[in-house]
Amino acid sequence: MNELPRWADVVLVPLINIALAFIVAGLVVLAIGQNPIDMVYFMVKGALGSTSSIGYTLYYTTNFIFTGLAFAVAMNAKLFNIGGEGQAAIGGLGAALVLLAIDWPHWTLALPAAIIGAGVFGAGWAAIPAYLQAKRGSHIVITTIMFNFIGAAILGFLLNGLLKKPGQQVPESRSFSDGAHLPNFHEMLQPFGIAFNKSAPANISFFLAIVAAILVWLLIWRSRIGYEIRAFGNSPGATLFAGISSVRVTIIAMLISGALAGMMAINVVMGEQERLIKDFVEGAGFMGIAVSLMGRNHPFGIVLAAFLFGMLNQGGFELMWEMPEISREMVLVIQALIIIFTGALVNMTRDPIEKIFLRLHNKGAA
């Protein structure tokens, strides 16, 4: 027996790694002279303490589910899509163009159209790096990074020119029509007599994200193309002999990945801002990498990890009021440490645990 039992691999190792990340983060907090226990208390309270906090937590969770799924789909084909940030930005442009084009009468019509707009634009932005990787062998990590910057520049250019609302200085578009307003949790829960904060930004996109997670699961683990994606990711050589086209798998995986990243804009641009603003992605594309890693590139894990990261994000905002000595960027430190311990240093805990299990197993056999 060389491998860990499944429960240890899926639950034990990640839990130890997250614990290590939080211990190191706690040391950072101690180093700046603050109490880490207080910090955790205020962050959890800030993330779950009221319907307003929950509304914000679920709003961030939605973003991270989309970007996490985007990274995971490409990662299952061993393609490192670091371009979630740019694909989300361009996806937002697609959604905004659709929503600005006509006065939408009702959100039930506007939503599918915006999904198509965001998805197509996001996928299109992933298509060029995908083509360059598949056909010309240029490394997808570098091209997607470059495309993040190019995407941000395009958005900046359009919002300072063509798309700018006339007669103002701020780089943002005019607001979408009232018909494009997505129902938020307050409006959805009111008919059932459940009170939910009116101004919290969580909206129907959250359920869209859950549906996307289920669809990704079906796609990757229950469909033919999903099988090809996983096979290509695990052994590109073997798939070549099995007659699976590497070009096809690379491009399809990246298109789906880009479309999912683009859909994150539905939540922010359509659901919350109701207009296109500059830099609306705010690092959610990069955070998708951490979410997907923590969720082990599986939709179920990603939804859980996205919720944890949503809590961290929202808790970090509230921390500003309760403990102003700790700046908001502490969240970034915690997230970075989680990526280091669950991603880069995963073998540091895995190797010893594997040895322990091997010893136990050998003892049991003898």
Added chain:
Amino acid sequence: MDFLQFILTLDSTLRLSTVLLLACLAGLFSERSGIVDIGLEGKMLISAFVAAAIAYETGSVWMGLAAGMVASLIFAMIHGVASIIYRGDQIISGVALNFLASGLTVVVGDAIYRQGGQTPTLAGTARFSEITLPFADAVRDVPILGPVYSELISGHKPLVYVAFLAVPLVWWVLFRTRFGLRLRAVGENPSSVDTAGVSVVGMRFKALLITGLLCGIAGAYLSTSQAAGFGKEMTAGRGYIALAALIFAKWRPIHAMGACLLFGLLEAVSNLYPNINVFGLFTIPVQFTQTLPYILTVIILGGFIGRAMPPNAIGQPYVKER
């Protein structure tokens, strides 16, 4: 555009290229040894912060420089432990270290100085001052050559000269020394180096050591020479531009200098002339000039102008056969 204006644009180019060049040479050592380094940005950022803070506290810019180099070195070693010893993913490690630098610099900076992540403004000996080369004032009035010498070549901060003098040195180390040969071999075919009795792990750690030190100088330059203090996210993507320059230069030091000068020129032009009007026909938007380095890199990577071949064993952890 008159001649002096032209000289001033080039002068600005040299100053802006310096940080790119130092980071690019840093990345060259890491990538030539077979380790992808997305984390140039983070190493520069942490060094920029530590250098500014220590320079402020001690009043000595040299102490700041040394401390910045140590901070960057620590980050490089974390990257090394993750990717060399624990065979972790090098891209994930790099991305994570960039996040860590973004977060730590503001958390610690805000806790100490309470200025939203900035350090106090540096002045006097806490900053690098310009070096005036000999005879710079004497030849100022000589036509053409006068301004070229006294404005363009003379009157820079010391680290500018360090960066450009490092280029021939790096070339010599890489292509004319035994260390350089082994370094290149370890990035192309690590098992051959292992067979020859040289430690792959040792070589890669040495490469990352140099990467860390050079990134440290780059970061310190940003906060103590180019600016007068640390500001939140002050690297502003320069680590990625340096990475782009490295690919653009196809992992060669002399070409790296060319690429960094080109990208520095683009930055200088976009700073000095934001919107360029071409013969009154159309305007080149500033976003285009700023993005050109990334566009050019994608074109190079796509093999549309020559072929950019990375070191063969890049990104793969080396596992010794047993």
